[in-house]
Amino acid sequence: xxxxxxxxxxxxxxxxxxxxxxxxxxxxxxxxxxxxxxxxxxxxxxxxxxxxxxxxxxxxxxxxxxxxxxxxxxxxxxxxxxxxxxxxxxxxxxxxxxxxxxxxxxxxxxxxxxxxxxxxxxxxxxxxxxxxxxxxxxxxxxxxxxxxxxxxxxxxxxxxxxxxxxxxxxxxxxxxxxxxxxxxxxxxxxxxxxxxxxxxxxxxxxxxxxxxxxxxxxxxxxxxxxxxxxxxxxxxxxxxxxxxxxxxxxxxxxxxxxxxxxxxxxxxxxxxxxxxxxxxxxxxxxxxxxxxxxxxxxxxxxxxxxxxxxxxxxxxxxxxxxxxxxxxxxxxxxxxxxxxxxxxxxxxxxxxxxxxxxxxxxxxxxxxxxxxxxxxxxxxxxxxxxxxxxxxxxxxxxxxxxxxxxxxxxxxxxxxxxxxxxxxxxxxxxxxxxxxxxxxxxxxxxxxxxxxxxxxxxxxxxxxxxxxxxxxxxxxxxxxxxxxxxxxxxxxxxxxxxxxxxxxxxxxxxxxxxxxxxxxxxxxxxxxxxxxxxxxxxxxxxxxxxxxxxxxxxxxxxxxxxxxxxxxxxxxxxxxxxxxxxxxxxxxxxxxxxxxxxxxxxxxxxxxxxxxxxxxxxxxxxxxxxxxxxxxxxxxxxxxxxxxxxxxx
Amino acid sequence: xxxxxxxxxxxxxxxxxxxxxxxxxxxxxxxxxxxxxxxxxxxxxxxxxxxxxxxxxxxxxxxxxxxxxxxxxxxxxxxxxxxxxxxxxxxxxxxxxxxxxxxxxxxxxxxxxxxxxxxxxxxxxxxxxxxxxxxxxxxxxxxxxxxxxxxxxxxxxxxxxxxxxxxxxxxxxxxxxxxxxxxxxxxxxxxxxxxxxxxxxxxxxxxxxxxxxxxxxxxxxxxxxxxxxxxxxxxxxxxxxxxxxxxxxxxxxxxxxxxxxxxx
Ligand SMILES: Nc1nc2c(ncn2[C@@H]2O[C@H](COP(=O)(O)OP(=O)(O)OP(=O)(O)O)[C@@H](O)[C@H]2O)c(=O)[nH]1
Ligand SMILES: [Mg+2]
Numbered sequence: 001x002x003x004x005x006x007x008x009x010x011x012x013x014x015x016x017x018x019x020x021x022x023x024x025x026x027x028x029x030x031x032x033x034x035x036x037x038x039x040x041x042x043x044x045x046x047x048x049x050x051x052x053x054x055x056x057x058x059x060x061x062x063x064x065x066x067x068x069x070x071x072x073x074x075x076x077x078x079x080x081x082x083x084x085x086x087x088x089x090x091x092x093x094x095x096x097x098x099x100x101x102x103x104x105x106x107x108x109x110x111x112x113x114x115x116x117x118x119x120x121x122x123x124x125x126x127x128x129x130x131x132x133x134x135x136x137x138x139x140x141x142x143x144x145x146x147x148x149x150x151x152x153x154x155x156x157x158x159x160x161x162x163x164x165x166x167x168x169x170x171x172x173x174x175x176x177x178x179x180x181x182x183x184x185x186x187x188x189x190x191x192x193x194x195x196x197x198x199x200x201x202x203x204x205x206x207x208x209x210x211x212x213x214x215x216x217x218x219x220x221x222x223x224x225x226x227x228x229x230x231x232x233x234x235x236x237x238x239x240x241x242x243x244x245x246x247x248x249x250x251x252x253x254x255x256x257x258x259x260x261x262x263x264x265x266x267x268x269x270x271x272x273x274x275x276x277x278x279x280x281x282x283x284x285x286x287x288x289x290x291x292x293x294x295x296x297x298x299x300x301x302x303x304x305x306x307x308x309x310x311x312x313x314x315x316x317x318x319x320x321x322x323x324x325x326x327x328x329x330x331x332x333x334x335x336x337x338x339x340x341x342x343x344x345x346x347x348x349x350x351x352x353x354x355x356x357x358x359x360x361x362x363x364x365x366x367x368x369x370x371x372x373x374x375x376x377x378x379x380x381x382x383x384x385x386x387x388x389x390x391x392x393x394x395x396x397x398x399x400x401x402x403x404x405x406x407x408x409x410x411x412x413x414x415x416x417x418x419x420x421x422x423x424x425x426x427x428x429x430x431x432x433x434x435x436x437x438x439x440x441x442x443x444x445x446x447x448x449x450x451x452x453x454x455x456x457x458x459x460x461x462x463x464x465x466x467x468x469x470x471x472x473x474x475x476x477x478x479x480x481x482x483x484x485x486x487x488x489x490x491x492x493x494x495x496x497x498x499x500x501x502x503x504x505x506x507x508x509x510x511x512x513x514x515x516x517x518x519x520x521x522x523x524x525x526x527x528x529x530x531x532x533x534x535x536x537x538x539x540x541x542x543x544x545x546x547x548x549x550x551x552x553x554x555x556x557x558x559x560x561x562x563x564x565x566x567x568x569x570x571x572x573x574x575x576x577x578x579x580x581x582x583x584x585x586x587x588x589x590x591x592x593x594x595x596x597x598x599x600x601x602x603x604x605x606x607x608x609x610x611x612x613x614x615x616x617x618x619x620x621x622x623x624x625x626x627x628x629x630x631x632x633x634x635x636x637x638x639x640x641x642x643x644x645x646x647x648x649x
Numbered sequence: 650x651x652x653x654x655x656x657x658x659x660x661x662x663x664x665x666x667x668x669x670x671x672x673x674x675x676x677x678x679x680x681x682x683x684x685x686x687x688x689x690x691x692x693x694x695x696x697x698x699x700x701x702x703x704x705x706x707x708x709x710x711x712x713x714x715x716x717x718x719x720x721x722x723x724x725x726x727x728x729x730x731x732x733x734x735x736x737x738x739x740x741x742x743x744x745x746x747x748x749x750x751x752x753x754x755x756x757x758x759x760x761x762x763x764x765x766x767x768x769x770x771x772x773x774x775x776x777x778x779x780x781x782x783x784x785x786x787x788x789x790x791x792x793x794x795x796x797x798x799x800x801x802x803x804x805x806x807x808x809x810x811x812x813x814x815x816x817x818x819x820x821x822x823x824x825x826x827x828x829x830x831x832x833x834x835x836x837x838x839x840x841x842x843x844x845x846x847x848x849x850x851x852x853x854x855x856x857x858x859x860x861x862x863x864x865x866x867x868x869x870x871x872x873x874x875x876x877x878x879x880x881x882x883x884x885x886x887x888x889x890x891x892x893x894x895x896x897x898x899x900x901x902x903x904x905x906x907x908x909x910x911x912x913x
Contacts, residue, residue: 030652058889068901084781085800086902096803098784099777101830108652110828122805126787129807250662251669255698262694264662293697305650307661309696320669344805358810361669417808424814426805 032110033231034128036155037137038145039116042168044094046137046206047111048078050227053213056102057081078206082113093117097127106232116147121154121391122344125429128155133162133234135227136187140179140203141172144186146378152187153377153393154342156194157431159413163191164230165198170219171205177221193380200230240304243267244329246407246415248360249278249322253309260291260309261318266360266414268326270308271301277330278322279405282441285312321362323405323415331405331415332439335556336369336607341430342393345422349388349396355427357400359418364400366420369607371396396430397607403556408434436600438522440556463543467501469640471543473536473565474632477552477611478574479603480589481581483620483628484549487574490629492547495636502545505532522600526557533561540565545640553608570639572632573614578603580621653837656829660687661694662809663788663825667772668700670813671821675702675731676772677759677913680715681860682834682845683774683826688726689843690825702766704731706758708751710862718846733762748865749903756911760796763820770821773913778830779890782905788827789813792820796911822913831858831890832883839876850874858890 035043048065051057061081069077072089082098083089094115102109112131114124128134134155138148155163165187173179184201191198202211203219204227210216212227225233245268253260270276274287290299291309302308312318323331343349349368357366372395373382388394409416409431416432464470474491476484488504495502511518515531518524529552539546552558562569581603582590593601600606616635618628650658667674676691676699678684691699705719723730735758741750763771777784787803789811804812815821826834838845848857848868855868856879869888873879900906 030655056887058887061889071901082781082784084785085905087801095801096785098781099828100784101778123803126803126806250665253695255695255700258696260696262665264658291696293693295697303650305655305658307658307665307694356814419808419810421814424812424816424819426810426812429805429807 029236030108030110031133031231031234031236032112032131033234034112034114034131034134034155034160035137036114036124036128036134036151037116038139038142038147038151039093039118041116041137041139041142041145041148042079042206043116043137044079044082044113045077046135046166046168046204046212046227047100047113048081049206049209050111050212051081051100051102052078053209054102054104054228095120095123097123099127104228104232109231114151116151118147118150118391121150124151125154125158125342125344128160129158129429131160132237133164133231134160135230136163136165136198137168137206138165138183138187139172140167140169140183143183144190148187149190150377150391152191152196153194153375156196157340157342157393159409159431161196162234163196163198164227164234165191165201166204166206166227167201168204168206170203170210171208175203175205175210175216175218177219180219180222199233200224202227202230240267240414243304243412245270245276245324245326246331246412247276247308247310247324248362248415249318249320249324250361251320252318258291258311259315260311261324262307262309263324263361264307265302265304267304267412269301269303270310270324275327276312276324277327278316278318278324279331279441280333280403281318281322283316283318284327285314285316287311288313323360323362330441331407331412332434333403333405333441334434334437334439335401335403336397336399336437336554336609337404337406338372338395338397338433338435338437339418339430340375340393340395340433341388341420341428343388343390343428345425345427346390347422347427348390349394349428351386353422355420355422357398357404357418357420359404359406360415362404364402364404366398366400369397369399369609399609403440406432406434408432436522436606438526438554440526460541460543464642467543469500469545469642470568471501471540472545472568472570472640473540473561474545474547474570474572474636475536475552475558475561476547476549476572476574477558477614478620479576479578479581479608480551480601481584481586482574482576483618483625484551484574486625487618487620487628487632488547488549490625491632491636494629494633495545498633500545500636500640501543502547503539504547504549505536505539506549507551510535520600526554529554529557530560533557533564536561537565540568545636551602551608553602553606555609555612558611570615570635571611571613572616572618572635573611574628575610575617575619576621653833653840656833656837657690657693659828660690660825663811663823664691664694664772666809666811666813667770667789667823667825668695670811671770671823673701673766673768674770674772674823675704675766675768677774678703678705678719678728678730679774679860680705680711680719680846681774682838682849683776683829685722685843685845686829686834686837687772687774687826688722688728689841692726699726699728701729701772702731703728704733704762704766704771706733706735706755706762708735708755708758708862710751710864712846712848712860712863714846714848715860718844722844731762731766733758733765736761746900746903749907751862751865752907752912753910755913756796756907759913760911763796768820770823772823772825774826775824775913776826776829776831776834780904782908783827786824786827787812788824790822790824791815792822792911794818794820796820798909798911800905800909832880835876835880835883839880845876849879851878 112127114127167183180203204211246266250263288311374385375393407415420428492504536546592598593604735754741753787806851874856871873882
């Protein structure tokens with residue numbers, strides 16, 4: 001080992017190494033390395049030459065390469081080992097990614113060649129996404145170019161953290177140490193600015209084989225590793241077994257008496273007897289068996305990476321798309337998430353567009369709620385924008401109709417990434433961030449089991465008859481400053497005067513008692529709304545008209561409240577645009593939010609999802625308080641009246 | 650997880666994806682070592698069952714040993730076996746070199762068989778390490794109405810999300826062995842005890858590394874008369890597996906041309 005932690009071995013050492021002494025843990029496991037960089041910087045040539053220098057080409061291959069190169073008036077083109085299509089050879093450009101096997105004395109490798117032309121970025125991604133490590137090739141004469149940066153950025157986005165750099169075509173710059181230093185600096189600066197560090201930087205000539213398998217006499221000033229020893233210096237892939245269990249259900253089989261749930265373990269460990277939780281349905285059951293064929297093998301446990309089949313002790317209904325986990329550490333549930341994505345579609349991504357999302361085996365329709373910023377992979381500057389063009393990277397917020405089970409990419413990469421499909425094509429991929437967004441799980445979880453509800457002796461009709469009106473929930477939703485509390489208190493007073501049983505649940509009041517243990521984290525906000533919804537439903541049951549005045553920005557939260565009071569939930573959208581609310585700013589909150597003192601403030605730094613089909617809309621920017629109150633009262637008088645057959649007592 | 654386990658798991662995942670997303674579907678059985686491994690993997694994936702037809706597109710020119718093998722294991726493995734025949738050679742373009750003309754016959758036979766059964770996809774046991782244009786394949790690889798492969802514009806495929814949405818008329822080739830090498834196939838065959846056609850084993854100093862039609866496949870010099878010896882041989886040789894396939898030697902772009910028009 002050298003001081004910088006890299007292993008440098010001369011080929012003689014490499015060949016002479018006794019396998020028993022080699023890193024036995026890594027030995028013979030397959031390392032996947034992708035070679036990336038700007039078009040024509042010599043990626044394919046490097047791989048072809050690497051195979052030649054390690055004596056890995058089949059007999060006759062060199063002669064064949066000479067012949068097909070000569071046919072095109074070229075000296076031997078090592079890139080033709082990879083560039084097999086006629087179109088690739090004729091135009092001297094790699095079109096599609098390819099994979100080739102080779103091994104050093106220490107390890108087995110799959111080397112993935114990626115095209116450098118921007119037109120083929122989709123193919124570069126297809127190749128790079130499965131790599132454990134990458135080599136960025138930079139032309140010594142040209143220096144860092146557009147795709148050098150874009151590729152480096154994408155590697156980072158794809159989660160490939162181990163990166164080596166080769167400065168190629170040193171022959172074109174006379175093996176000049178100063179030029180090498182210059183280019184090294186240039187690429188290091190860029191990598192550093194995206195949070196990556198090159199493990200090594202090697203000066204090479206791919207065409208002539210300098211510093212690929214053997215140290216070159218033409219770079220006496222360089223004492224670092226060759227390309228081969230740089231590869232041997234990469235670590236294996238991280239251990240995903242230690243992570244929480246994620247088993248996405250791929251299918252349910254009933255070929256025989258067994259009902260087998262099949263899927264691949266994306267992370268974690270699973271044992272017979274474990275209690276599994278399925279998300280998003282939130283069902284639980286115990287693992288009765290892990291099935292295998294031939295049947296003489298009856299595994300008691302399974303680990304990350306294995307394709308398994310399990311049976312459960314209970315016949316719960318589970319289908320493709322659910323993710324099984326342990327109860328203590330399930331994925332998050334959400335209909336809303338942030339993502340950093342790369343866009344490969346010919347049509348740009350736009351706000352409001354719908355796509356099919358595929359996250360492991362889950363599929364859902366998602367809408368682009370907002371584009372937060374577009375990242376310029378060249379300058380790393382961020383800009384606002386309405387559309388994301390092909391090959392661009394952006395941060396966006398996506399919303400799905402149905403609840404999705406997912407993880408933050410930072411926590412669990414496999415369950416924290418997705419692709420988007422438009423028409424029939426994969427048009428982008430992204431990694432998820434749930435920063436500032438609630439995990440909606442707490443809101444759907446039922447912790448107490450074996451609870452059987454007790455029948456009341458009084459019916460809703462009896463209560464309505466006594467009160468002279470129906471009970472129900474008037475759920476006010478809208479931005480801070482839209483007028484929810486003002487209107488709620490006015491309406492309460494007016495209805496009371498008219499003889500109605502009415503009561504307002506207002507944010508600050510509830511937070512002093514029922515919800516005193518909740519803060520303002522996304523989860524706590526969701527729980528706050530859940531409790532209000534449940535409490536309001538109880539009021540409604542008791543015959544009262546319960547008015548709630550909460551921003552309640554998320555549709556799912558309101559939908560859940562509606563589900564708690566089926567048939568008697570009335571969503572009232574107290575509508576006012578952000579500008580109006582900000583001018584009113586009764587509590588000075590907008591000012592604080594703009595100053596960055598309040599994070600995740602609805603309308604400023606957090607989204608508000610307006611109701612899709614509100615029962616009533618009250619436009620407070622257009623009308624005065626009296627008019628709005630009048631409008632609500634008229635609504636109550638219309639819909640809360642006794643039904644036919646309900647006579648007042 | 651050891652290397653063979655990892656390869657197996659990946660293939661099982663692909664087969665289950667295919668079965669879950671595409672219907673109707675068939676597996677192509679060439680009777681060779683790769684497709685035998687593939688059937689074995691299907692039995693692993695579906696717990697002893699192969700839940701789709703297994704189809705042999707027969708040129709009628711296979712070795713006797715191959716037909717015996719097929720007839721025995723189609724029954725023993727309880728396959729939903731289908732045999733389809735290729736059209737006669739005389740119907741193929743006579744200007745093609747012999748091996749290419751013979752391949753064109755297979756391509757046409759496959760096209761007709763797919764059309765007859767209306768399969769939306771076929772599962773085929775090709776591998777990246779066999780040939781440089783196969784190395785550029787996708788796991789789920791769309792084909793046009795005529796079976797043509799548009800290799801200049803393949804769909805993106807990453808994070809194990811395969812192309813499972815396609816316009817009517819598109820056809821999919823599914824390649825669950827793409828990531829295996831020839832050596833992997835033999836190591837796995839040995840570990841699992843998968844039966845093979847005996848022609849792979851050396852007789853009189855020669856054996857077949859790859860089994861095609863009797864008239865256009867040639868044995869290689871080899872003394873490897875057991876799977877152990879084949880594995881040892883592969884660990885020490887660099888000769889290409891398809892060296893014994895005549896058509897690969899007819900022209901530089903022979904194989905690319907074949908594949909572009911629908912050959913496996
Ligand atoms: N002088 C010199 N030329 C080189 C060297 N390496 C590659 N080349 C030439 O650079 C050209 C491009 O090489 P490729 O290997 O095809 O480049 P690539 O990065 O794979 O290109 P794409 O895959 O199309 O992005 C070819 O003409 C090579 O012969 C080198 O070390 N020195
Ligand atoms: Mg290239």
